[in-house]
Amino acid sequence: MYCNCHSYYSLRFGTFSEVDLLKLAQENGIHTLALTDINNTSACLNFIRKAKDFNIKPVIGIDFRHGAQQHFVGIAKNNEGFKELNSFLSQHSEQKLKLPETAPLFKDSFVIYPFEKVLQLNKTTFLDSEFIGVSVEELRKLRFSKLKTYTDKLVVLQPVTVRSQKDFNAHRLLRAIDNNTLLSKLSTSEECKITDKMLSAEALKTAFEDFPHIIENTNRLLETCTVHFNFGTDRVSQNLKLYTHSAEEDYTLLESLCQQGLKKRYQNPDDKVFARLKTELDTIKSLDFVSFFLINHDIVSYAKSQGYFHVGRGSGANSIVAYIIGITDVDPIELDLYFERFINPFRASPPDFDIDFSWKDREDVTAYIFKRFEHTALLATYNTFKYRAVVRELGKVFGLPKEDIDKLSKGGIPEAKLDDVSKLVLRYGKLIEGFPNHLSVHSAGILILDAPVHCYSATDLPPKGFPTVQFDMIIAEDVGVFKFDILGQRGLAKIKEALEIIKENRPDLPPIDITNVEAFKKDKNINKLLKSGGAIGAYYVESPAMRGLMQKLQTQDYLGLVAASSIIRPGVSGSGMKEEFIKRHRYPEQRKNAHPILLEIMPETYGVMVYQEDVLKVANRFAGLSLGEADVLRRGMSGKFRSRAEFTAVEDKFLANCRAKGYKDALTFEVWNQIKSFAGYAFAKGHSASYAVESYQSLYLKCYFPIEFMTAVLNNGGGFYSVEHYLHEAKQQGATICLPCINTSDHPNRLVGTSIYLGFGYLKNVESYTVQRLLTDRQLNGEYKSLDDFIDRVTISIEQLTILIRIDAFRFTTHTKTELLWHATFKLNADGVKSSQSKLFKIQHKAFTIPKLNSNWVEDAYDEMELLSFPLCDYFKLASQELSGGVLAKNMKDFINKEILIYGSLVTTRYNKTAQGKLMRLSTFIDQNGDYFDAVHFTNVVDHYPINGLGIYACYGKITDRFDFYSMNIVWSKKLGILPDPREC
Structure with a gap:
């Protein structure tokens, strides 16, 4: 009986979910209602799916509006009607067209015009499928309106947007956020009415008792509508x-x-x-x-x-x-x-195929899919209001000062110290948290359908440029729409570019068959990189955690890497199974600790669950579940179906079967808790193996073409570490790192022999147009011969030229930077006129006599830190005090359980949480020889000895040994100063 109901997918307007709407209808004795979200069909499929649980007939449509101003409501008679409504909305959404005030001729949809809109348009003629909608509040106007004579066209259009005053308050806050305005300045035209609520079936009949034909018309309209999809089984x-x-x-x-x-x-x-x-x-x-x-x-x-x-x-x-x-x-x-x-x-x-392409190639592959297959769209995902973000937004809406908003968003303020407005912000922040905020594009999902996409959803056209549906993966799978996962990653781009660099840098070499992974797996030199932790730059195996794990496992083969790829995942690690696996792998006598049945099921992993397949194996062979039931268990653990009754039933059967087999409860619950703790995080074994193949391709290049490979790594955004550290690794492999040069460098890094010339892209404040002009002229007219030649050929401001000189890009001239800066200033600022036009004729440059000005390497380092964000020299050279009494990382094994001092240059650092939720810090350093060591600031010292950015730290702590991997538990640490800039002394 309700034709205009909103869920919170009426973004920044609605105040509850489509399921809550069904609950509300059930509570009010409503047996038929239409979900009509504003310019959105995100909730329609799930609304239909869940309606049967509440014994309600679902009807779906769209509330077509311009902003908050309602034009008309479209109600789908059938699936074709849903399709035409979606197509109409999509056309306007994708082409950024304003929705018309009157509806087109829909063949399979009803159109309901709001009472006030009909009066505004002075509409007097109506098609068979067009109606006039009247709310309870508008009945008093209807009595005195000429529209009351349209007895066969009047239907109930009682909007349902809020349930209570609290909902209405939340609605107003959402509207203020959407309009980026103070709540006190929000126009009432942007709000719904406080009366836009659901009345009980009896109350609605009572309200319309003088107009029974309106109720009859509404029932007749809704009875005509049936949109059907098959869900679940x-x-x-x-x-x-x-x-x-x-x-x-x-x-x-x-x-x-x-x-x-x-x-x-x-x-x-x-x-x-x-x-x-x-x-x-x-x-x-x-x-x-x-x-x-x-x-x-x-x-x-x-x-x-x-x-x-x-x-x-x-x-x-x-x-x-x-x-x-x-x-x-x-x-x-x-x-x-x-x-x-x-x-x-x-x-x-269908099974999952996650197909990774280079981040540079993925868009073209996606474009091909859209050209090749007719009914194609990207899958959506919902960006929801996060608590801290919504608190900030509400703080702005209430007009709080920025300092107060910052404090509130951080939390932790005792309620007694909060004023009334702050309490409101926090209260409604909790209410709005989790509401959908806006639609986004799924990171990988592409739909290739048998029928037009608009049979299922309206589409938007986000910045990626491909039509995107308005529902997410979960509801898609429920209705039988299964995504194809097309992903982009940088690891493949590194491999591809490394091969291109090798071909250019070493043209005499025969072509490399990078697909010859079987040979790579058996190569001792490549496997040595895994065992020694020398895989910096290689996809998926370069992080400190993976480097440490492979050293603990002494990984030196493909199968070992496959296992490590899954063991590193949070579920396996957090459940204690990682530690147990390492023990059983390194020390065969420990394998006797495995339960005989589990060891028989998983001999390759010594009775320890490592892969997702192990969940199926254990559930099937240990607990006697069918493979279908075991898969329900695995999928339930992933979080997608955690609330489903079928998962609970399988859990109960798992426990019952184990008892029937005579297992003690202690063993049963130990196995169940292992499954529960890691099944949603562990990889499928094939997934780990796929990663391992790519890792071996990267490792081959790192092993035999390290400088070319590191250049490719740098040109594709690096990976786990900073640019500075990848440059350090390149130097360790024999590369010479050269500052940008106007005659040799490109926008990305360029390898010449064993010299990596840094790209102009690293220069923070150099404009792209400057680089483009510089490179284009060099390509057309050859290398630059002098500063004067450069000024004649490239239109450039003194500010941009100063950056190039300070980074020593004109060092081929043999003049010092200071001399060149003075010359540039005299030549470009001589007449005080700036022009963006190239000079038609070469000018005669004046010769200036400049006194000899001294400079040193410390000044250069400061210029590099300012312009590149890092110096080319290492921080040890810049340390302002003598490094005495320290031990080198390679000697840590001689000081197990002893406290020593090591000087380290910070590589990377991150916080982690203990099981009790307290903070600790994990850091990786390199010593003076370039060797790695890891250090842990436990909770008792983490706040006393902070890590403040890159630089040299004196690290004093106790050396620990875990499976021949040595690290330091910090007792104290201190960042050392660096030499001052002589120009500021």
Whole structure:
């Protein structure tokens, strides 16, 4: 009976969820109602899905508005009507067109014009599908209006936006935030009415008792409407069902691709390979996932045709079909990957293929997908109001001073010290926290559908330039819309650019086959980098945590790296299983601590759960759950379905089965808690293996072409560490780091022999136009011969030229920076006139006699720190005091459980929390020899000895040994000063 209900997906307007709306309707005896969010259909699918739980008939539509001003409400008669409403809204949203005040001719939708709008438009004629909506408050006006004669066109249009005064207050705050205005200055035209509430069915009938035909018209309209989707176990995949023209042709094509790829992947395939291939093909065919594989193969094939690298990961990496046809590069036979984790007859959703491309190539791959497939869109995600952010916004709305807002957002102020306004800010901050704030684009999800996208949602056109639906992954999967994950990462870009640099820098070398990962896995020199922690720059293995873990594990092979990639994850680490795995890996006698059943299930990991597959194995073989039930367990642990009744039922069955098998409760709950603590965080084994393949490609380049590789790392945004540290690593590998030079440097870094010329992009205040002019003229007319030649050829301001001189970009002239600065000042400021136009004729430069001016390397270092953010010399050279009495990192093993002093240059630092929630700090340093050491500021010292930015620290502490990995527990630390700038002395 309600045709105009809003959820909080009427962004910065509505005040409760679509589920709360259904609860409200149930409480008020309403059996039919329409969800019509403002210019948004985000909640529609979930509204339909949940309506049956409340025994309510759902109707959906859109409230078309310009800002807060309502034009008309569209109600979908059926699925076609929902599609046409979505298409209409999307056209205006994507093209940034203002919505019209009157509706177009909809074939399968009703249009309801608000009573006041009809009067404003002086509308007197109505189509069969058009109606006049009257709210309870407007009934008193209707009695005296000519519109009361339109008896067959009048329907109830009682808006539902708030439930209470508190909701109305929150609504006004949201409107003030949306309008960026003080609450006291918010126009009432931007608000809903306090009366925009839901009345009970009886109260609504009573209100309209003098106009019973309005109730009848409304019921008749709503009874006509039915929009249907299948959800949950009844859902049907909405993805593109056919890649070719028929299911038979699709399967024939997939078989053909497998036959072609089989010889490339397996030189001598055995019965195990053929049996696995047949089993997978049969399952893929029976579950109608053939097109899913063909589409992914199409995307990867396009990328390969363009010379783009990719990594196929996710649970799809467990598939031999995916491996054979080139979607992934992980051999599931070699790794004994669990087939049922990839796909099983109980699984209704397609397996996950996360396909990574270089961050530089991803956009082109996405554009190809949109051109290649007809019904395509990006998946959305919701950015919600975070508590601190909403407190800041509310502080502004109430007009609080900035200092007060800062204090409130930090929290921790006793309530007794808060004034009434501050209490309101915090109270409504908690209420609004978690509301959707705006729609954003999912980091990877692309939808490729069988039917037009607007059958499911309206679309927006965000800055990425591709249509984006208005719902997220969870509801998408519920209705049978499964995403394709197309991601961008920098690791692949580093590999690709390193190969390009090698080809340019060493043209005599034969081409490198970077896909020859099998050879890389067996290379002792590459594996030594893992074991020694020398993988700086290599994808996924360079962080201090991974470096330390691989040293503890003494990782020196592919399988070890695969395990390490999953062990490092929070769930495994936090549950204590990481520590247990290291013990059992390093010391075989410790393996007897494993429960015999678990050891039998997971012999490769010594009875310790490491991978997501282990959850399935243990649930199936330890607790006797079916594979389908085990997968429900795994997915439930991920957080996606944690609240579902089916997960609770499986949990109960797990415990009951264990008791029936005679396990003691202590063992049962130990295993259950292990599953619970890590299942949502651990990787699928195939996922870890996919990462490991890319890591080995990076490690090969780092091992044999370290300078070229580090140049590529720097040019692609680095990774875990700072630019400064990657330059240090390049120097450790034999590179010479050169400051930008106007005759040699480019915008990115450029390698010449073993010299890395820093790119102009590092110069913080140099304008892009200056660099563009400099490089363009150099390309067209050759190198610059002098400062005068540069001034003649490049239009530049004295401020921009000063930066280039101070960074020593004119050092080829052999003049000092000070001399060049004086010459530049005289030549460019001689007439005080600035011009952006190039000079038509060369001018005759005057010769100036400048006295010899001395400068030193410390001044240069300060110039570099100002202009680049770091000096080229290391901080040890800049230390203002003598470093005496310290121990080197390589000698830490000689001082276990003793307190020593080490001088270290800070590499990276971060806070961490203890199990009790207290702060501690983890830091990585390099000593005078460039060797690493890690230090921990535990909670008792973390506040007393802060880390204040890069520089040299005296670190005094106790040396600890964990599996032959040595680190320091800080007793005290102190940052040392650096030499002063002589120009300021």
